[in-house]
Amino acid sequence: MAENKIFAGPRVRRIRNGLQLTQTAMAEALGISPSYLNLIERNQRPLTVQLLLKLSSVYKVDLDELQGESGGGLAQLREVFADPLLAGELPGDQELIEIAEAAPNASGGIVKLYRAYREQASRLKDLADLLAGQGHMAALSGTRLPIDEMREAFESRPNHFARIEEAMEAFHAALSPGDDLTGALKAWLKKEHGLVVRTLPVHAMPNLRRRFDRHSMRLFISERLSPFDQTREIAMEVASIACHQAIDAELEHFRFSTAEARRIGRFELARYAAHALMMPYQAFLAAAQRAKYDIDILRSRFQVSFEQAANRLTMLQRPGAAGIPFFLMEIDNAGHRLRRAGALGFPGARFGGACPKLNIHAAFAVPGQVLVDRVEMPEGSEYLVVSRTLDGPRAGFQERVRRTALLIGCDAGFSEEVVYGASRMPPIPVGAACRLCERQGCLARAEPPVTRPLGLDEMATGLSVFDFQ
Known part of the structure; x- marks a missing residue:
């Protein structure tokens, strides 16, 4: 043996x-x-x-x-080298195993150095946000990925693209889809471009939402997607063809520094165009005002998802025909930010969106339920915020369901015009983020503020381990 x-x-x-x-x-x-x-x-x-x-x-x-294995040390090194800045440095785990085994103290030093770097990066970002809220631009730069560049560009400006709106409104009028938009889009692709849309089962396309085969001129859509998301994927393909000039014109204004950031930006603009095609501006704005911006009513009327209708509400800023300036954000249950947008740009300096007391975090405990709160910022501004969970692509047996949460909000001054503002609940005191918030005695505080020293006292302790002076 x-x-x-x-x-x-x-x-x-x-x-x-x-x-x-x-x-x-x-x-x-x-x-x-x-x-x-x-x-x-x-x-x-x-x-x-x-x-x-x-x-x-x-x-x-x-x-x-x-x-x-050198368990903990190896796991911590894997975490370090999973960072986007280092992800391409090592082809596999063998070198990490050798470092963890041959030099465990050096391995621990690498982990400490990385955590200090992350902490300093977090502090610099918090300070930059604080200075931005006071009207100062901080020259604090760091390495940015293309996705970060795209997000910053889109989040800092109004979520309205006039050229795309006009092009999609004209296309929708010429298409005249009636009550079957999906069927009309498929027919247009087939007639004008010889492109056939097919829905493929999971085993045939396990890892993709959509794939365009240029050789056979077929657009494949995954059966994992809901009917609403399938329609959006088809609408994105149509918009990329019929609206490419308007998309290119809007893309030029961003002046992205890399081809990858430009590619991601083009995808986001195609997604925007798909929403404009599925929910034409004038019709959607009129319906939203009649329904007092009830998202469930709008999703039913336009045969779209909650997420799609909420996104569209942030886009209604046409001069002379504007709706309420909504903003939104989407996170996963680990708190990672997936998306932020706003009718006037996402109000990061004032609202922030990182307070653990916001109902977007509570939404995961009650999937599918709409939660409404009125929140008050430290300087006195108030917002009406609505949160609900969103389900991702359909999961098969033994696959974990992908669930995120979306928050859509507006200034509380618009409460009378919004169905969610009917109940006059007392405002909940929140902050932009724990690092920027100086509210005393907060039960939800997760980090100390960068503006105050910790008030550690052997004789008395407060409600949080991060009490400050």
Whole structure:
């Protein structure tokens, strides 16, 4: 029967050094030659089962320490090298394993340095947000990914693109789809471009939402998507063809620094155009005003999803025919920000959207339920915020459902015009983010403010471990 072989030279060396033994002394105790032990410590010879048992009996070594990976250290190194800045540096885990085993203290130092870097980056961002809220532009720059560049560009401006709106409104009028927009879009693609739309089962397209095959001139849509999302994917393809000049014209204004950021920006504008096609501006604005911006009424009337109708509400800013200036944000249940947009730009400086007391976080506890709150910022401004969970693509058996939460809000001064503002609930005190909020005694505080020193007192403790002076 073949012996199990384990290469654990660095760990054997650490045990020997910890016992202050020479290679000769340890080799004699284990019944092997010093040269053979030297080869073991350099991972050029394996530790056999017999040697493992000998180490255990002679030096009382825990076998798990020799046979297992350097668990915690390796996991922490994986976290470091999963950062987008470092993700392309290593092709696999082998070098990480070697670092964690051969130099555990150096490995720990790398992890500490990385965490300090993340902490400083977080503090710089908080300070930049604080200065921006006071009307100062902070020259604090860092490495940005193309997706970050695109997000900053879209979030800082109104979510309204006049050229795309006009082009899609004219296209919708010429198409005259009646009550079957999806069918009309498929027919247009087939007639004008010879492009056939097909829905594929999960096993045929397990990892994609949509795929265009240029050779067969077919557009494949995943059956994982809801009927509303399938329609949006088809509408995006139509918009990319019929509205490409308007999309290109709007894209030029952003002046993205990389081709990748430009590609992502084009995708976002095509998504915007799809919403404009599915919910034509004038018709949607009139319906929204009659329904007092009731998203469930609007989604039913235009045969769209809650997320699509909410997104469209942030786009209604045509000069002379504007709706209420809504803003929205979407997060996952780990708190990662997926998207932010606003009719006037997302109000990051004033509203922030990172307060744990916002109902967008509570929405995950009651999936599908609409939550409404009136919130008050530290300087006194108030907002009406509506939150609800969104379900992602259909999950199969033993697949975890992807669920996110969306918050849509507006200034509380518009409450009388919005169906959600009918009940006069007292405002909930919130902040832009814990690092920027100076509210005393907050039960939900997760971090200390950057503007105040911690008020640690051995004689009295407050409601939060982050009490400050």
